[in-house]
Amino acid sequence: DIQMTQSPSSLSASVGDRVTITCRASQGIRNDLGWYQQKPGKAPKRLIYAASSLQSGVPSRFSGSGSGTEFTLTISSLQPEDFATYYCLQHNSYPALTFGGGTKVEIK
Amino acid sequence: QVQLVESGGGLVKPGGSLRLSCAASGFTFSDYYMSWIRQAPGKGLEWVSYISSSSSYTNYADSVKGRFTISRDNAKNSLYLQMNSLRAEDTAVYYCARGVVGGPPDYWGQGTLVTVSS
Numbered sequence: 001d002i003q004m005t006q007s008p009s010s011l012s013a014s015v016g017d018r019v020t021i022t023c024r025a026s027q028g029i030r031n032d033l034g035w036y037q038q039k040p041g042k043a044p045k046r047l048i049y050a051a052s053s054l055q056s057g058v059p060s061r062f063s064g065s066g067s068g069t070e071f072t073l074t075i076s077s078l079q080p081e082d083f084a085t086y087y088c089l090q091h092n093s094y095p096a097l098t099f100g101g102g103t104k105v106e107i108k
Numbered sequence: 109q110v111q112l113v114e115s116g117g118g119l120v121k122p123g124g125s126l127r128l129s130c131a132a133s134g135f136t137f138s139d140y141y142m143s144w145i146r147q148a149p150g151k152g153l154e155w156v157s158y159i160s161s162s163s164s165y166t167n168y169a170d171s172v173k174g175r176f177t178i179s180r181d182n183a184k185n186s187l188y189l190q191m192n193s194l195r196a197e198d199t200a201v202y203y204c205a206r207g208v209v210g211g212p213p214d215y216w217g218q219g220t221l222v223t224v225s226s
Contacts, residue, residue, distance in 0.1 A: 034212030036153075043203055043216040044153065050211065087153055089212045095158035095167045097143065097212070102152045 002026055002093050006100030012108040019075040021086055021103045028068045029092035035064055035073045038102075039084045047086075048073065075105075083107055110134040110215045112204050117220030124194050124224070130187040130204030130217055138162075138182040141207035144189050145216070146200035154200075157189065158207070172198075194224045 003026040013019050023033065031051035036044035046055050048064035051071055061076040075082055088100040116128040130142070144156040157178040158167045166178050177190040187204050201221050205213035 036212075043218055045216075046212065046214050049208075049214075055214075089153075091212050095141070095143070095160075095165075095207075096169070097145070097155035099153040099155070 001096075002029060002090055002098050004088055004090055004098050004100040006088055006103055008103060009101060010104040010106065012106050013078050014108045015078055015080060017078045019078050019105060021073045021088075023066075023071045023073075023088035023100045025069045025071075025090055025092075029090045031067050032090055032092035032094075033064075033066070033071050034089045034091070035062075036087045036089060037082075037084045038087065044087060078105070110206065112206065112215060112217035114202060114204055114217045114220035117202065117222045119223045119225065120194055121226050122195060122224055125190070125192045126194065126222060128189040128191065128202055128220060128222070132185045132187065132206075135206070137185040141209070142180060142187045143205045143207055143213055144178060144187075145203045145205055145213075147203070147219075148197075148200045156202070159187070191222070194222075196224050198222060199224045
C-alpha cells in the first residue's frame with residue numbers, strides 16, 4: 001500500500017505570508033497527486049490535480065509541484081479565506097486512494 | 109452544475125445496518141466512476157470504496173471489506189453504500205465523490221453523518 005506523509009500537521013501564518021506544505025509518498029507515484037482544501041463543516045474542494053495543474057476557478061496564488069515521491073503545495077500570499085485544512089491525495093494506486101494526514105493552516 | 113447529495117445517515121447500534129444514497133445531477137452519471145470517502149470526527153479523510161461507471165468493477169478499503177457493498181443505478185443517477193455489521197469506528201461523515209479517469213475526484217457531496225453507538 002502507498003502511504004502519504006504530509007507535513008507539517010499544522011502551521012500558524014499571517015495574511016500575506018508564503019506557505020508551503022509537503023507530501024511524501026512511500027513509493028513513486030509519478031504525478032498522480034491532488035491537493036484539496038477543506039473548511040469546517042464543508043466538503044473538500046479540489047485545488048490541484050496532476051501535481052501541478054490548477055483547478056479551474058482556483059486563485060493563482062495556489063500552486064503545486066513535484067513528481068515521484070516529493071510534492072509541494074504553495075500559497076504565495078496567504079489570504080483570510082485560505083485558513084483551512086489541506087490534504088494531499090494520491091491516485092496512482094487507482095482505484096484505491098490514499099490521503100495525507102492533513103495540514104491545518106491557522107491564523108498567527 | 110454538478111451536484112451530489114448524500115442521504116441516509118443516522119444513529120445506529122453496533123452490529124446494525126444502514127444504507128447511504130447519493131443523488132447525482134448536472135452531469136452524465138453513467139460516464140463516471142464514483143467513490144465513497146469518509147471522515148471520522150476531527151480526523152482525516154479515508155477512502156472507503158469505488159465503483160466503475162458500468163458497475164463491472166468494485167473495490168473496498170480493507171477496513172470495510174466484507175461488510176460494505178457499493179452499488180449504483182445509472183437509470184436513477186444514484187450511488188449507494190450498504191453498510192452491515194457496523195462498528196463504532198465506522199462513525200464518520202460519508203462523502204460521495206465523482207471520479208475522474210487519470211485524476212483525483214473532482215466533485216464531492218456535502219456528506220452524511222453516520223454514528224454507530226449503543
